[in-house]
Amino acid sequence: MAFEGLTERLQSAFSKLRRKGKITDSDVRDMMREVRLALLEADVNFTVVKDFVNTVRKRALGSEVLDSLTPTQQVLKIVNEELTNVMGDEAVPLNKAPHIPTIIMMVGLQGAGKTTTAGKLALKLKNEEHARPLMIAGDIYRPAAVDQLVTLGKQIDVPVFEMGTDHDPVDIVKEGLNQAAIQKNDYVIIDTAGRLQIDEKLMNELVRIKELAHPNEILLVVDAMTGQNATEVAKGFNDQLDITGVVLTKLDGDTRGGAALSIRAVTGKPIKFTGQGEKLDQLDVFYPDRMANRILGMGDMLTLIEKAQKDYDAEQANKMAEKMRENSFDFNDFLDQMSQIQNMGPIDDLMKMIPGMANNPQLANMNIGEKDIDHLKAIVYSMTPTERENPDILNPSRRRRIAAGSGRTVQEVNRMIKQFNMSKDMMSKMSKGNFNGMDSMFGKGVQGKLGKMAMHSMVRKTKKNKKKRLKNVKRFKSR
Structure with missing residues (x-):
């Protein structure tokens, strides 16, 4: 995906502010120097980079940021707003003719x-x-x-x-x-x-x-x-x-x-x-x-939700959500979910849409391609029906048998089961709306704060869009 290198460079620049309770003019200038280099390396037009850096630096050096209790988050907010502004503020629809075509x-x-x-x-x-x-x-x-x-x-x-x-x-x-x-x-x-x-x-x-x-x-x-x-x-x-x-x-x-x-x-x-x-x-x-x-590594939950709404089977998704709430998600559900997720596009791109996932060290080894998914499915298909429904019974001897049956190594089987348990725990928390305890999901520091900011923003926008849709429906019915 484009911007991967830029995201890593920006994250590196922001991470240096992570432990600072207060930031100084010098801190902001040092960070903006790195941001400038990151943008130029991403092949952004020089004039655009110059104007962007000057605007962000001017806003970031204001007293409302330097004296803030959360100066790092304030700087990130400014960078996010100015990036959005450079690209056009909001989506622009197609121009339509008053009469077809x-x-x-x-x-x-x-x-x-x-x-x-x-x-x-x-x-x-x-x-x-x-x-x-x-x-x-x-x-x-x-x-x-x-x-x-x-x-x-x-x-x-x-x-x-x-x-x-x-x-x-x-x-x-x-x-x-x-x-x-x-x-x-x-x-x-x-x-x-x-x-x-x-x-x-x-x-x-x-x-x-x-x-x-x-x-x-x-x-x-x-x-x-x-x-x-x-x-x-x-x-x-x-x-x-x-x-x-x-x-x-x-x-x-x-x-x-x-x-x-x-x-x-x-x-x-x-x-x-x-x-x-x-x-x-x-x-x-x-x-x-x-x-x-x-x-900025804050994910894109709204696009992910739209992809899910378009490609997911609604009835199946509701059943899956209920299982997540009940924490009864098993390997049969895992297979169904893998098949539906494959329809939504490359897994790596989907993961990066989830706030905090792009650079979360806990998920650094979860880069999953099409072949990897086939390997995961082979492992699950080598389990007995009882093992699929009861993942907790997968002891070492069962795992060795599954590895032999699927043509994978025991280490791969162990890694898959560990990832399954991590995903199950994460989905359970998200399905219950546990946004107060998101440290376990997004980690701590700047990356974790970015993830939480994006998640809360997504929730607010989703509620706002829902109100707008209801308002349009009422307007339509009153005609």
Whole structure:
């Protein structure tokens, strides 16, 4: 996941304030020097780093922080707020037309993932808004680009308008829009051609398509792995086309994540979505506050809850919650949970969404990949039904038999059982709302405080969102 290195560097900078009851001007300056280096190493734009550091330093040196009883937490709060501010304060929704169709024009350099993102967005609109999108294959230059979009359309059951590669892209878009008007599609997503770099011919073609289609959205798809170059690409496209938003792709790759912290400040245009992974359902709304929490190691419980609500079987989840409350969670439940969690995405990424988990030393050895999950399942499948239902009876001789049956070592079996007991204890505490005794869950010090801050923030936001939904329901019923 992007930002992993940045998170570790920031945590290191904050940890030096951990044991200080009071902090001085010198402490703040030393910390901000390290923050500055961390941001530059993450490939954040130099001007953005300079402005960010100056703003945080000015606020952190105020008397309300230096004289506070919790100065470290106050500084962390300021850094969190300013990170959020740099990325845009709040999520920005798609611009929608007053009458259908809403037209979305996808632009970007070749290789950024534009065509795949078009398919992801079409699926998202179809699933979440019950919309009827149409995709237009306007990239006639890249080999197999049209075929790729057609194949994606079949996978997600979304129609694709195409005229092959022998027509002018502007004519293709014109006929596609006519087709959308006949079919009364809610959205039209135009996949345009890319280049290896910005050139005049590309821009002229995109300008002609814009003048014809009058898109409500021009979404620039940018590869986050290109670092600061992503910011330059965004600026170039924005100067020519006046883009309305950005989609950052490959945030799950080996990237330092600086683009997410730079694009809004440099272009003034919001990041609207992020793409992580190759699966077509892996396109997420970009929430600046949630991303700031994740960068600071505070987790992202709201996104985790939304993923669970989308991918979890509700009835099964309720049964699991009841077992957690009763502390009767066993290895049969563990198997069910592993299968459902696998549907939500990479385990490592999910763990980092839980406050305090990213750098919790107790969980440092719990990096779980797809193969590791298969190994865990093999261990459980080697248990007898009685052993699965009664984990406490797993004595050394039983563990040796299980290891032999699963093809794993006794050490792996012991480690898995230990992790199972840790998870069971943690879930029991969380299910009972035990937020006062979170030291055992998040640890102590700065990391623990961050986790608790994020957890309490999540609880407040969840309650606020619930009140807002109830208010909207009442308003709807009164119409």
